[in-house]
Amino acid sequence: MERTIKTRVLQALEDLSRKNLEKFCFHLRNRGDKPEIRTREVEKKSPVEITDLMVSKFTAVRAVKVTVETLRLIDCNQEAETLESKTKACVDTGDPIFRKTSDGKLNTKPSQEAENHAARPFTSKAVKGASVKMMRPEEVEAEAKAQVLSEGGDPGNDRLVLSRYVIQFGKYKGQNFKWLLENDLTYAALIVAEHQRERKHSMIQSPHMAHKDSLTQYVIAYHELSEELRYHHAYLRAKQRSLQPGQEGMALLGFGAHRWETLQGLYESKDLDKISYVKYLRRMESECTPGSKMVDAIRYILQRDQELAAAGTAPSRPFTRSFCRGPRKRKSNRTSSSRSVQGKWRRTGSKTQQTCLLRF
Structure with a gap:
C-alpha cells in the first residue's frame, strides 16, 4: 500500500x-x-x-x-x-469522518442526507405482520469483503471490512456502518447502548443480535463516541426509572442544551435559562413531531401545570422583568398613603397571593 x-x-x-x-x-x-x-x-x-x-x-x-x-x-x-x-x-482504513459544529464540537444531529433517507417510504415502518429477512452474519461479512475488493481495498483489513457492513434493520437499512457514524451519531449510540443493556441479560446469537454485536464492535473503537454512549446509557436508566408510578419526572429531557436534565428538575428549576426553556416548550405544543421526546416533555409540563392550577398554586418563579409581567398600572388619584398601604399588603400577603401575582 x-x-x-x-x-x-x-x-x-x-x-x-x-x-x-x-x-x-x-x-x-x-x-x-x-x-x-x-x-x-x-x-x-x-x-x-x-x-x-x-x-x-x-x-x-x-x-x-x-x-x-x-x-x-x-x-x-x-x-x-x-x-x-x-x-x-x-x-481508506474504514474510519468515519466525524462532522463537527462551527465551534469544533462533535455534531450529533442527523445530517440532511440521513433525514432524507429516513423519510423515504421503504425505510419507514414495515407493514404490520410482515417478516423482515435478516442476512446471516457470514453473508453480511462476505458482502462487505466483496465491496472492499470492488473499491480496490484490502479485504484483510478487519476495520475496513466492518465499515462496509450493510445495516440490516431500522430506518437506515441499506446503508453501511461507516455511513451511519458519519450521518447520525445519536442513532448509532442509542442502538449500541440499548444492545449493550440487552446483552447483560441475553446471549442469544440470532442474526439480528449478531449484527448488532458487529455494529457495537465498530462503534466502541472510536473514543469520540464515548460521551454519547455514556449519555444514552444514563437516558435508558432514567427512562426505566420513570416507568415506576409517580416517577414520570425522573426521565431525562433527552434533547437540546438541557438534555441531561430530568423533566422534574427542569420544571422546578429556578434558573432563568431553564425557566425560559420551559416556556418555549409550552409554546411548541402544536408544532412538535408526534412521538418525539419533545412531545413527552410537553405532556409532563402541561400535566404539572394542571396539577398546580387544580391545587390553586403556581410554579415558583423568581420575579424578573425578562419573563414576568406585573399587574398593569392604572391611573388613579389615590394618595401616596393608599399606595403605601397597597405596597404593605403586597409585602405581607400570603405566599399564594404573591405567587399568583407573578403567574405567567
Whole structure:
C-alpha cells in the first residue's frame, strides 16, 4: 500500500511545473502544523526527494492528505482530485469522518442526507405482520469483503471490512456502518447502548443480535463516541426509572442544551435559562413531531401545570422583568398613603397571593 501511495504522490508532483513545485514547497514549509518541514529539506530538491521526505515525516496515508491540501492551496485542483481518486482505496482504513459544529464540537444531529433517507417510504415502518429477512452474519461479512475488493481495498483489513457492513434493520437499512457514524451519531449510540443493556441479560446469537454485536464492535473503537454512549446509557436508566408510578419526572429531557436534565428538575428549576426553556416548550405544543421526546416533555409540563392550577398554586418563579409581567398600572388619584398601604399588603400577603401575582 505504501509503495502505491508513494508512486501516486510522486506522479502528482512530477506533473507540476517548476513554478508550481516551488509554490508547493513554500506552503509545505509554512503549514503551521507538526511535524515541521524546514527550508533546507525541500529547497532545490527533486519530486522524488520531496515524496520520500513527506512519507517519512507524515506516514504514507497522511502524506496523501497533506499533498492534496497543499495542491489546492496553489490552485492545482485538478491534480488534487486526480491524486485523491487514485489513492482513495489505499487511504481508506474504514474510519468515519466525524462532522463537527462551527465551534469544533462533535455534531450529533442527523445530517440532511440521513433525514432524507429516513423519510423515504421503504425505510419507514414495515407493514404490520410482515417478516423482515435478516442476512446471516457470514453473508453480511462476505458482502462487505466483496465491496472492499470492488473499491480496490484490502479485504484483510478487519476495520475496513466492518465499515462496509450493510445495516440490516431500522430506518437506515441499506446503508453501511461507516455511513451511519458519519450521518447520525445519536442513532448509532442509542442502538449500541440499548444492545449493550440487552446483552447483560441475553446471549442469544440470532442474526439480528449478531449484527448488532458487529455494529457495537465498530462503534466502541472510536473514543469520540464515548460521551454519547455514556449519555444514552444514563437516558435508558432514567427512562426505566420513570416507568415506576409517580416517577414520570425522573426521565431525562433527552434533547437540546438541557438534555441531561430530568423533566422534574427542569420544571422546578429556578434558573432563568431553564425557566425560559420551559416556556418555549409550552409554546411548541402544536408544532412538535408526534412521538418525539419533545412531545413527552410537553405532556409532563402541561400535566404539572394542571396539577398546580387544580391545587390553586403556581410554579415558583423568581420575579424578573425578562419573563414576568406585573399587574398593569392604572391611573388613579389615590394618595401616596393608599399606595403605601397597597405596597404593605403586597409585602405581607400570603405566599399564594404573591405567587399568583407573578403567574405567567
